[in-house]
Amino acid sequence: MTDFFPDIPSIPFEGSDSTNPLSFRHYDAEAVVEGRTMRDHLRFACAFWHTMRNDLSDPFGSGTAVMPWDDGSSSIENIERRINAFFEFLDKMSIDHYCFHDRDVAPEADTIDETNRILDQAVGILERRQDELGKQLLWGTACLFDHPRYVHGAATSTSVDVFAHAAGQVRRAIDATHHLGGAGYVFWGGREGYSSLINTDMPRERAQLARFLEMAVDYRRRIGFEGRFYIEPKPKEPTTHQYDFDVATCLNFLREFDLLDEFMLNIETNHATLAAHSMEHELRSAAAAGVLGSIDANMGHPHLGWDTDHFPTDLALAVRVMKVVLELDGLGQGGLNFDAKRRRGSFEPVDLFHAHIAGMDTFARGLKIAAAIRSDRRLDDAIQSRYRSWDSKLGDSIQSGQCTLEDLERHASQIGEPIMESGREEMLASIFNDFLR
Ligand code: XLS
Numbered sequence: 001m002t003d004f005f006p007d008i009p010s011i012p013f014e015g016s017d018s019t020n021p022l023s024f025r026h027y028d029a030e031a032v033v034e035g036r037t038m039r040d041h042l043r044f045a046c047a048f049w050h051t052m053r054n055d056l057s058d059p060f061g062s063g064t065a066v067m068p069w070d071d072g073s074s075s076i077e078n079i080e081r082r083i084n085a086f087f088e089f090l091d092k093m094s095i096d097h098y099c100f101h102d103r104d105v106a107p108e109a110d111t112i113d114e115t116n117r118i119l120d121q122a123v124g125i126l127e128r129r130q131d132e133l134g135k136q137l138l139w140g141t142a143c144l145f146d147h148p149r150y151v152h153g154a155a156t157s158t159s160v161d162v163f164a165h166a167a168g169q170v171r172r173a174i175d176a177t178h179h180l181g182g183a184g185y186v187f188w189g190g191r192e193g194y195s196s197l198i199n200t201d202m203p204r205e206r207a208q209l210a211r212f213l214e215m216a217v218d219y220r221r222r223i224g225f226e227g228r229f230y231i232e233p234k235p236k237e238p239t240t241h242q243y244d245f246d247v248a249t250c251l252n253f254l255r256e257f258d259l260l261d262e263f264m265l266n267i268e269t270n271h272a273t274l275a276a277h278s279m280e281h282e283l284r285s286a287a288a289a290g291v292l293g294s295i296d297a298n299m300g301h302p303h304l305g306w307d308t309d310h311f312p313t314d315l316a317l318a319v320r321v322m323k324v325v326l327e328l329d330g331l332g333q334g335g336l337n338f339d340a341k342r343r344r345g346s347f348e349p350v351d352l353f354h355a356h357i358a359g360m361d362t363f364a365r366g367l368k369i370a371a372a373i374r375s376d377r378r379l380d381d382a383i384q385s386r387y388r389s390w391d392s393k394l395g396d397s398i399q400s401g402q403c404t405l406e407d408l409e410r411h412a413s414q415i416g417e418p419i420m421e422s423g424r425e426e427m428l429a430s431i432f433n434d435f436l437r
């Protein structure tokens with residue numbers, strides 16, 4: 001299959017001395033780190049929407065992306081060409097997984113029946129290609145944010161008829177994901193939020209969203225879909241405030257509506273940034289609650305305040321992400337999805353390759369360095385040592401609930417003023433940097 005990127009070969013691993021930009025310098029799929037191959041640790045996925053459907057337009061200018069395979073029509077031939085170009089790309093890049101929205105692969109038609117017929121056709125093509133090339137669907141999802149009917153939200157719309165449209169659309173998107181053997185299904189509430197509280201009944205909208213998710217859980221059970229259900233937190237954009245603001249907000253929502261056993265989270269770096277959290281904070285919050293399921297691996301830009309979906313090229317960030325993933329012993333059936341787009345100026349087809357190589361090599365390096373930091377142990381030991389006073393009789397009795405405020409007051413007055421130690425933050429940051437070689 002060399003129809004769409006004829007001048008670009010399959011990307012080889014050439015090692016860190018290579019100066020060939022169309023090679024991996026760090027991602028060596030079969031190399032073993034902490035007893036597992038890089039391929040299994042990283043489980044890279046490519047996003048159909050950015051790779052095939054993003055023309056790189058921005059609010060000030062039209063699209064620049066050169067896509068010779070795409071005539072812009074909704075014909076089945078064009079749908080098939082896009083899918084074929086996508087799989088040629090995955091194959092040449094050695095990317096094992098992919099993700100898509102229903103409307104990325106099959107545009108909406110005039111009637112629901114016609115829309116579903118086109119989606120079924122597209123799913124048939126995806127199925128053939130993924131089976132031929134041994135690729136796997138990491139997750140599917142429904143686009144509930146583009147069509148004008150979703151202007152006031154989908155599950156959280158003021159219109160019950162819109163809720164019904166969204167329910168039908170999600171049903172079909174879950175079917176498609178199930179049919180393709182998807183490892184997961186994502187709910188990203190693009191318009192599940194509000195523009196202003198002046199016209200919004202927030203508790204009512206949250207309850208609608210919970211009901212929607214309950215219906216999806218019920219449906220999953222009935223059809224026997226065993227992939228994971230993920231919620232993808234994001235604080236804002238396109239709405240002013242989204243109900244799935246961040247990990248903590250999602251956890252509260254899932255607990256409040258008794259859905260915690262049914263959902264994990266898909267955490268995106270740029271969304272963490274928009275919520276004024278570090279990605280590590282979001283990952284650790286989710287991991288502690290047992291819901292860290294999958295990652296949308298991208299990044300923002302310090303000077304830009306929106307979801308710019310840059311390719312993840314920040315090595316230190318990748319190290320922090322991979323350290324959490326290693327501590328968790330992997331993402332299981334989750335993975336690292338490049339929910340990332342090229343800059344508008346990187347419009348040639350070959351830039352798709354450069355962008356994904358940059359992301360994959362950054363994460364491969366991040367994985368190796370995170371493993372080195374773990375085996376060195378100085379950073380982990382430093383954290384453990386800071387809390388060592390808790391590994392004591394007193395610490396145990398507090399933790400196990402055998403201590404009262406009066407007991408502790410007595411203890412405090414016996415020992416006098418505690419001796420405090422430095423947190424050594426700068427020293428530890430410097431040790432971390434020593435590994436970024
Ligand atoms: C948008 C989201 C979106 C989800 C899938 O900001 O990241 O791309 O990942 O709907």
Ligand code: NI
Pocket residue numbers: 232268296339
């Ligand atoms: Ni995303």
Ligand code: NI
Pocket residue numbers: 268270271307309339
């Ligand atoms: Ni995003």
